[in-house]
Amino acid sequence: SWSSDNQKFCMREVLDTFKLCLSPDKEVYLEHYVAGWRGLVKFLNSLGSVFTFISKDAVSKIQILSNFLSGESSSQYVTVQSMVSYELENQLVDVNKTGIHPESGCRTLLRLHRALRWLELFLERLRTSDKHSKTSVMCSEAYNESLAQHHPWLVRKAAGLAFVVLPGRTAFFEVMNVGPPEQVVAVLGEALPLILEVYQITEDLYAKHHLLDLP
Ligand code: 1PX
Numbered sequence: 001s002w003s004s005d006n007q008k009f010c011m012r013e014v015l016d017t018f019k020l021c022l023s024p025d026k027e028v029y030l031e032h033y034v035a036g037w038r039g040l041v042k043f044l045n046s047l048g049s050v051f052t053f054i055s056k057d058a059v060s061k062i063q064i065l066s067n068f069l070s071g072e073s074s075s076q077y078v079t080v081q082s083m084v085s086y087e088l089e090n091q092l093v094d095v096n097k098t099g100i101h102p103e104s105g106c107r108t109l110l111r112l113h114r115a116l117r118w119l120e121l122f123l124e125r126l127r128t129s130d131k132h133s134k135t136s137v138m139c140s141e142a143y144n145e146s147l148a149q150h151h152p153w154l155v156r157k158a159a160g161l162a163f164v165v166l167p168g169r170t171a172f173f174e175v176m177n178v179g180p181p182e183q184v185v186a187v188l189g190e191a192l193p194l195i196l197e198v199y200q201i202t203e204d205l206y207a208k209h210h211l212l213d214l215p
Contacts, residue, residue, distance in 0.1 A: 009046055011176035014039030015191035021198045027079040028198055030109075034065050037112055040119070046175060050162050058115070064108045080109060080202055084209055097215050106206075107214040113202050117146040120195050126169075127188040131181075135166045 017036040021028050037058060044055045068077045076086035083105045087093045093104045101107075121142035129138060140163045148156050167175065178187045206212045 009043055009175070009177055011043065012178045012187050014043065015187060015195075018191060018198055019194045022194070022201075023079060026197075026201055027081045028201055029079055030065065030077050030083060030105075031069055033080065033109075033112075033198070034062055034069065037062050043175070047167065048165070050165050053158060054162065058112070061108050061111055064103050065105060065112075068105050077105060081205060083109070084205060084211070088209060093211070094215055095210075099215075102215075104214075106211055109202075110206065110211065110214050113199070113206070114147055114150055116195065116199050116202075118142050120192065120199055121145055123188050123192055123195070126172075127185055127192065129169060131169060133169055135169050135172045136163045139163045139166055 014036060017032055017039055020032040021036065023029060041055045041058050041062065044051045044058075065077075068074070068083070071077075073086070077083050087104055087106050088095075092101050093106045094101045119142075122139055125133075125138035125142060126135070140160060143159060143163070148159070151159070166172065173181055173184050176184060178184050203212075
């Protein structure tokens with residue numbers, strides 16, 4: 001996400017990572033999923049320290065999944081599908097909500113999966129916005145429709161305060177570093193269907209295995 005020549009962040013590269021997530025038979029590669037989030041966190045960090053409490057949580061989840069990816073059972077963590085089968089078959093998931101296995105891959109990925117829904121809603125708003133639209137409004141609408149439903153009051157409050165200081169649309173597009181607004185719109189239009197597909201495949205998989213409300 002940081003191009004080597006000028007060391008500037010580029011959102012196009014991050015969004016491309018999500019395209020790499022889908023295997024030919026529509027499984028979701030965990031490695032690219034995690035890499036996509038890593039890129040998004042870099043972007044978030046470049047927006048300022050107000051967002052640190054958000055990026056810290058994302059980083060800790062990325063770290064948990066990275067540890068599985070490079071751990072002794074790494075071959076079980078190639079795709080989200082293989083992770084779910086492996087963790088369920090080996091009773092590594094807190095399905096009975098007894099507090100064991102608080103850091104399973106399944107529950108950790110679920111948090112990022114819910115955040116991916118926020119991302120999709122936010123990017124869709126950005127894509128269809130005009131120069132008078134406010135990023136803070138787009139962001140909080142997307143949040144209220146998705147992640148907020150899983151967060152306690154205090155987190156919602158803190159998130160709301162952070163959204164207020166988001167840069168305006170013009171500055172935001174500049175930080176994305178994909179070119180003029182028309183180019184941003186085109187890049188978003190290309191990436192969104194892929195993000196949506198990754199989201200939907202994960203959602204269906206989790207629904208099938210009754211994993212959508214893992215503690
Ligand atoms: C072109 C635009 C790109 C924007 C990229 C921004 C990347 C944002 C990354 C956000 C990742 C958030 C992950 C949150 C996971 C979560 O829900 N964690 C909670 C539950 O975890 P637990 O382990 O306790 O069950 C945790 O409580 C979260 C705490 C931190 C607050 C989360 C607020 C999320 C707001 C999401 C919107 C980010 C705003 C970015 C503005 C651009």
